[in-house]
Amino acid sequence: MTTADLAPASVGDTAVHHTACTLDCPDSCSLEVEVEHGRVAKVRAAPPEVAHPLVGGFICSKVGRISRHLYGEDRLLHPAARTGAKGDGDFRRISWSDALDLIVERMVEAKTTFGGESVLPLSYGGSNGLLTQDTADAIVFRRFGASQLARTVCAAPSTAAALGLYGKMAGVALEDYEYAQLAIVWGANPSSTGIHLVPILRAARARGGRLVVVDPRRTPLAKQADLHVQPRPGTDLCLALALHRELFRREDADLEFLAEHATGVDELRRRAEPWTFERAADVTGIPEQDIVRFYDLYRESSPAVIRCGWGVERNRNGGSAVAAILALPAVAGKFKVRAGGYTMSNSAAFRNVGWREPSPGTRIVNMNHVGRVLTDADAIQGPPIQVLFVYNANPLATLPNQELVRRGLAREDLFTVVFDQVLTDTARYADLVLPATTFLEHDDLAMGYGAMVLHDTKPVARPVGEARSNLRVFGELAARLGLPRDDDPRTEAEWRRAVLGRRRQRRLADEGLVLPETGRRPIQFVDVFPHAADGKVHLCPPSLDAESARGIYAFHPERGSEKYPLALISPSVPQTVSSTFGQLRRGHIPLEMHPDDAAARNLGPSAAERGEASSKAEGHGEDGMGRNTELARVFGALGGDKPRVRVFNEYGEVRCRVRLNPDLKPGVVLLPKGVWARSTESGTNACALAPDTLTDLGAGACFNDARVEVEALPD
Numbered sequence: 001m002t003t004a005d006l007a008p009a010s011v012g013d014t015a016v017h018h019t020a021c022t023l024d025c026p027d028s029c030s031l032e033v034e035v036e037h038g039r040v041a042k043v044r045a046a047p048p049e050v051a052h053p054l055v056g057g058f059i060c061s062k063v064g065r066i067s068r069h070l071y072g073e074d075r076l077l078h079p080a081a082r083t084g085a086k087g088d089g090d091f092r093r094i095s096w097s098d099a100l101d102l103i104v105e106r107m108v109e110a111k112t113t114f115g116g117e118s119v120l121p122l123s124y125g126g127s128n129g130l131l132t133q134d135t136a137d138a139i140v141f142r143r144f145g146a147s148q149l150a151r152t153v154c155a156a157p158s159t160a161a162a163l164g165l166y167g168k169m170a171g172v173a174l175e176d177y178e179y180a181q182l183a184i185v186w187g188a189n190p191s192s193t194g195i196h197l198v199p200i201l202r203a204a205r206a207r208g209g210r211l212v213v214v215d216p217r218r219t220p221l222a223k224q225a226d227l228h229v230q231p232r233p234g235t236d237l238c239l240a241l242a243l244h245r246e247l248f249r250r251e252d253a254d255l256e257f258l259a260e261h262a263t264g265v266d267e268l269r270r271r272a273e274p275w276t277f278e279r280a281a282d283v284t285g286i287p288e289q290d291i292v293r294f295y296d297l298y299r300e301s302s303p304a305v306i307r308c309g310w311g312v313e314r315n316r317n318g319g320s321a322v323a324a325i326l327a328l329p330a331v332a333g334k335f336k337v338r339a340g341g342y343t344m345s346n347s348a349a350f351r352n353v354g355w356r357e358p359s360p361g362t363r364i365v366n367m368n369h370v371g372r373v374l375t376d377a378d379a380i381q382g383p384p385i386q387v388l389f390v391y392n393a394n395p396l397a398t399l400p401n402q403e404l405v406r407r408g409l410a411r412e413d414l415f416t417v418v419f420d421q422v423l424t425d426t427a428r429y430a431d432l433v434l435p436a437t438t439f440l441e442h443d444d445l446a447m448g449y450g451a452m453v454l455h456d457t458k459p460v461a462r463p464v465g466e467a468r469s470n471l472r473v474f475g476e477l478a479a480r481l482g483l484p485r486d487d488d489p490r491t492e493a494e495w496r497r498a499v500l501g502r503r504r505q506r507r508l509a510d511e512g513l514v515l516p517e518t519g520r521r522p523i524q525f526v527d528v529f530p531h532a533a534d535g536k537v538h539l540c541p542p543s544l545d546a547e548s549a550r551g552i553y554a555f556h557p558e559r560g561s562e563k564y565p566l567a568l569i570s571p572s573v574p575q576t577v578s579s580t581f582g583q584l585r586r587g588h589i590p591l592e593m594h595p596d597d598a599a600a601r602n603l604g605p606s607a608a609e610r611g612e613a614s615s616k617a618e619g620h621g622e623d624g625m626g627r628n629t630e631l632a633r634v635f636g637a638l639g640g641d642k643p644r645v646r647v648f649n650e651y652g653e654v655r656c657r658v659r660l661n662p663d664l665k666p667g668v669v670l671l672p673k674g675v676w677a678r679s680t681e682s683g684t685n686a687c688a689l690a691p692d693t694l695t696d697l698g699a700g701a702c703f704n705d706a707r708v709e710v711e712a713l714p715d
């Protein structure tokens with residue numbers, strides 16, 4: 001591939017460009033975009049000559065239809081200042097120059113009165129590449145001396161566990177799953193969240209490979225799996241430790257591998273010791289015979305690979321659970337072969353990318369505590385937050401304890417800037433909104449965290465209205481605040497070089513995309529090793545042991561709660577990426593509930609009524625998703641109009657309707673993550689029910705520790 005391949009080609013009046021997707025998705029697709037008169041007309045997968053191998057000629061439908069986001073009615077077109085009450089979303093247009101003056105004035109005023117730490121930048125940046133986060137923005141906020149944000153809302157526990165055990169070690173390439181004799185998809189739902197793995201798993205099965213899915217609900221993949229292991233949310237740690245115990249006890253552990261490549265073996269063994277299969281079955285709610293079957297499949301298969309997802313981490317035991325899962329291939333001796341080992345985030349395939357702006361040593365605010373910190377001056381040491389600058393994030397829709405976040409955003413004395421592409425729920429509370437470009441309108445660099453690839457993202461369409469890129473806006477803000485230094489990068493090309501290094505930048509320019517330096521598809525413990533001084537896996541790393549209350553691998557049982565007996569999970573759904581594209585949803589979202597739980601609350605047919613339906617359903621076929629068509633019909637019919645309910649706990653409530661879903665584990669209810677206020681009757685989402693407690697490692701979010709009750713509302 002050469003740069004010539006990446007230059008736009010003209011087909012009639014339409015220009016065809018190649019670029020890459022930066023959305024928060026592991027697959028980082030290479031895209032082909034048709035542009036008409038400066039506007040995006042069609043987006044599809046780039047052809048194989050210019051695409052990275054995982055793409056395989058298809059992309060998701062949400063990006064295929066991204067013009068609805070780019071040119072939809074919610075798109076922000078120019079800077080605007082608030083005219084109505086906070087939350088109303090009424091603004092009047094102002095100029096960029098006035099907007100930037102106003103920000104500078106308010107930031108300087110806050111610093112003079114309260115100190116620089118009274119300014120808080122709030123960005124997560126999951127849907128950003130390497131140029132639009134932690135570059136010019138870091139120059140602004142760090143040099144200004146603002147508070148720093150710990151970006152803990154996602155991946156913090158997983159990252160802590162993976163780094164603690166293996167350092168920055170690349171995982172098994174997703175393409176290699178085809179060669180796995182056993183693939184374990186653990187707390188991940190790639191049918192929604194990383195679709196390019198799905199055909200590869202299908203290919204593996206066609207070659208005789210087996211599939212195990214560990215998930216509290218029957219996901220589309222679980223329906224095709226040889227074994228679906230269905231734990232209660234938050235109990236994976238017990239399951240993983242039970243597998244470890246048995247590996248050691250039955251002498252199936254690879255002691256030779258462990259002697260050469262691991263530390264902390266005896267500690268892990270000791271901590272796994274109490275977890276018999278029986279006890280694990282009791283705590284996880286998984287039938288013991290399923291654990292035995294899972295053990296046998298894992299023990300006897302090679303290559304065996306574990307795709308550990310982010311569903312495992314979002315609870316009080318999340319960090320230790322991920323650690324115990326990632327330790328399995330070491331103890332069971334599954335490394336050293338292609339398709340043997342694990343995959344978590346594959347961003348470890350690239351080292352030393354990014355701009356490093358030194359930390360000013362100012363205080364750090366945990367993102368999960370933004371609601372507390374905005375509403376309670378005593379929640380954190382130092383000055384109260386006076387200026388909040390939100391970009392690359394939609395906190396009102398995505399942070400736990402939504403009502404507290406809302407109260408914080410509603411504070412009259414808080415000056416809030418929201419810099420976004422669309423008028424998000426958060427933006428409605430802003431004093432000032434700034435219009436941002438999208439990855440089809442600005443320069444960026446996409447780095448996969450599933451696909452091992454780094455590639456250029458080019459502006460292919462004209463920015464709508466007065467939308468500007470992060471690099472430009474933060475560059476101008478830095479200048480107005482007098483922060484730039486002579487050797488700071490200024491142009492997009494200079495930023496690319498600063499972020500990538502000269503050698504990689506040249507490769508990217510020559511080749512269009514860059515695959516890992518370690519060889520295209522590394523084999524763990526052959527081509528890549530733990531990134532630690534001793535090159536070993538640390539099964540019981542002292543730093544993590546010190547961090548977790550009662551030490552790593554200690555199980556924290558649920559606080560018993562009779563008042564709120566249902567476990568609410570809020571996983572990703574196909575239509576959105578986190579909250580991105582949430583404005584495009586039509587209608588309201590339902591709460592999904594197992595029929596038994598619904599019947600117990602008079603919200604659905606009783607077991608007897610369903611039994612009758614089931615016997616009628618026997619002999620009926622399954623549809624493409626593995627649903628029994630007759631059962632689905634009967635559940636729908638028996639359910640009648642979906643009952644209106646209130647889902648509630650001590651943090652808040654969501655009012656919506658109920659949909660019966662027999663694929664959930666009884667006792668588990670589901671609301672999708674990232675929905676906007678307009679998608680529920682109450683204007684709240686799962687975050688209104690999510691506690692702002694922290695995970696055992698990495699101080700991450702505990703979304704799936706939400707415990708709730710559901711009651712009927714009059715229609």
Ligand SMILES: Nc1nc2c(c(=O)[nH]1)N[C@H]1C(S)=C(S)[C@@H](COP(=O)(O)OP(=O)(O)OC[C@H]3O[C@@H](n4cnc5c(=O)[nH]c(N)nc54)[C@H](O)[C@@H]3O)O[C@H]1N2
Pocket residue numbers: 024025026126154155186187188189190192193194214215216217219231232233234235236308309310311312315569570571572573574575576577578579674704
């Ligand atoms: N279409 C789409 N793609 C996305 C995203 C999106 O919102 N939409 N989000 C992106 C982002 S930000 C991320 S972090 C990834 C996340 O993608 P995934 O890793 O797939 O994570 P989740 O969607 O949070 O949850 C995955 C599964 O975990 C299950 N689960 C919930 N609790 C538990 C538990 O305690 N144990 C186990 N074993 N399973 C549990 C859920 O039922 C769900 O099926 O996807 C990325 N890709």
Ligand SMILES: Nc1nc2c(c(=O)[nH]1)N[C@H]1C(S)=C(S)[C@@H](COP(=O)(O)OP(=O)(O)OC[C@H]3O[C@@H](n4cnc5c(=O)[nH]c(N)nc54)[C@H](O)[C@@H]3O)O[C@H]1N2
Pocket residue numbers: 024124125126127128132153154310314391392393394395397398399419420421422424436437438439470570571572577578579580672673674686687690703
């Ligand atoms: N209930 C519940 N909530 C969750 C989760 C859950 O499991 N359950 N999961 C969590 C997870 S996994 C994640 S990753 C977080 C994500 O939380 P967020 O990062 O807050 O969510 P996104 O929807 O990705 O928000 C990104 C915003 O940035 C804007 N944006 C994108 N690119 C740019 C740019 O270049 N410049 C500017 N200025 N703006 C831009 C987008 O328009 C979008 O509004 O949500 C978390 N929230």
Ligand code: SF4
Pocket residue numbers: 021022023024025026027028029059060061063195577
């Ligand atoms: S969101 Fe994921 S699947 Fe969709 S185009 Fe982007 S990288 Fe590909």
Ligand SMILES: [Mo]
Pocket residue numbers: 024126154155310
């Ligand atoms: Mo995430």
